[in-house]
Amino acid sequence: MRAAAIDRPGAPSVLRIHSLPVPRPGESEVLIALVSAGVGGWDADMRGGWSPFGKPEYPLVLGTDGAGTIAEVGSRVRRFEPGDRAYAFSFDNAKGGFYAEYVAVASDNAALAPEGLDLAHAGAIPATGLTALQGVDDALEIRKGETILIHGASGGVGTLALQFAKWRGARVLAAGSGARGVALAKRLGADAAVDGKRGDVAAAARMFAPRGLDAILAFAGGRALTASLDCLRRGGRVAYPNGIDPAPRKRGGVKITSYDLRPGPREFERLSRAVEGSRLEVPIDHEYTLANASAAHKRLARGGVLGKVVLRIA
Numbered sequence: 001m002r003a004a005a006i007d008r009p010g011a012p013s014v015l016r017i018h019s020l021p022v023p024r025p026g027e028s029e030v031l032i033a034l035v036s037a038g039v040g041g042w043d044a045d046m047r048g049g050w051s052p053f054g055k056p057e058y059p060l061v062l063g064t065d066g067a068g069t070i071a072e073v074g075s076r077v078r079r080f081e082p083g084d085r086a087y088a089f090s091f092d093n094a095k096g097g098f099y100a101e102y103v104a105v106a107s108d109n110a111a112l113a114p115e116g117l118d119l120a121h122a123g124a125i126p127a128t129g130l131t132a133l134q135g136v137d138d139a140l141e142i143r144k145g146e147t148i149l150i151h152g153a154s155g156g157v158g159t160l161a162l163q164f165a166k167w168r169g170a171r172v173l174a175a176g177s178g179a180r181g182v183a184l185a186k187r188l189g190a191d192a193a194v195d196g197k198r199g200d201v202a203a204a205a206r207m208f209a210p211r212g213l214d215a216i217l218a219f220a221g222g223r224a225l226t227a228s229l230d231c232l233r234r235g236g237r238v239a240y241p242n243g244i245d246p247a248p249r250k251r252g253g254v255k256i257t258s259y260d261l262r263p264g265p266r267e268f269e270r271l272s273r274a275v276e277g278s279r280l281e282v283p284i285d286h287e288y289t290l291a292n293a294s295a296a297h298k299r300l301a302r303g304g305v306l307g308k309v310v311l312r313i314a
C-alpha cells in the first residue's frame with residue numbers, strides 16, 4: 001500500500017510516500033480501506049520528534065483518525081462487516097497511522113460512519129468530534145439557556161463544539177481567528193463572535209453575559225483566555241483538553257476541568273447521534289492528496305486554520 005511516512009523527525013519535507021505492507025488485522029481488529037484522514041497539530045508534533053509512548057519505530061506512518069470502508073474483520077469482531085462505512089480514531093496506533101491506504105485498528109476504536117456525512121467529512125471528525133462533544137457534555141455538562149464562551153471556535157474542534165453547544169440549547173459567544181474566523185463562527189450559529197487574537201474578548205464577554213458567563217470551553221490558551229476568566233459568574237465552569245498551553249490557572253469560585261478524549265463504542269455512538277441530531281456541518285480548511293501530506297503540514301504551520309485540514313486518500 002501507499003503511505004505517507006517519515007524515516008526521521010524533521011520539517012514537513014520528511015513526509016514522503018512509502019510502499020509498505022498492508023497491516024493484518026488481529027482477532028479484535030478491523031482493516032479499513034481509507035478514503036480520508038484528518039490532519040492535526042499532534043501529527044505535526046510527532047513528525048517533529050515528539051513521542052508520547054517511547055522511541056518510535058521508522059518508517060512511522062502518521063495520522064490518528066480517518067474514514068473509509070471495512071475491508072476485513074478479525075475473527076472476534078461482530079459489529080462490522082466488509083463494506084461497512086466506518087470512521088475511527090487511534091492515537092499512536094501500533095500498526096501504523098491513517099496517512100495510508102489501509103489502517104488496522106481495534107474494533108472498539110471504530111464505528112459506523114454517521115448518516116448524512118460523506119466519508120471525506122466523516123474522516124475529519126473522530127478526534128475533533130469526540131474532543132468537542134466530551135467538552136460540551138461531560139466536562140461542562142452544558143444545559144439549555146446557559147451562556148458559554150468558546151476559545152478557538154473557528155478551528156477543527158471549536159467549529160464542532162460551537163454547533164454541539166447550540167444543539168444543547170446554549171447561547172454561544174465564539175472567539176475565532178481573524179475576520180474570516182469570526183464570519184465562520186457566525187455562519188455556524190454563534191450568537192455573537194469576536195476576534196480572539198485582535199479583539200477584546202473580555203469586553204465582548206461582559207456585553208454578552210452581563211451577569212457573568214456560565215462556562216468557558218478553551219481550545220486556545222493565552223492572554224484572551226486568562227482575561228476572560230474574570231467574566232465568569234461565581235460557580236462558573238472552565239474546561240480544556242490537555243495540551244492547551246498555557247493552561248488556565250486555578251481560581252476561587254470557578255471549577256476548572258482538564259480532560260482527554262475517550263474513544264470507545266459508546267462514545268462513538270454518542271458522537272454519531274450528536275452529528276445527526278445537530279445536522280453537523282464539518283468545515284474543511286483545505287484538502288490535500290496523500291502524496292501532498294507535507295503540504296498539509298505546511299498549511300498547519302502557517303496557522304489560522306478554519307475547520308480541519310484533510311487528506312483525500314482514495
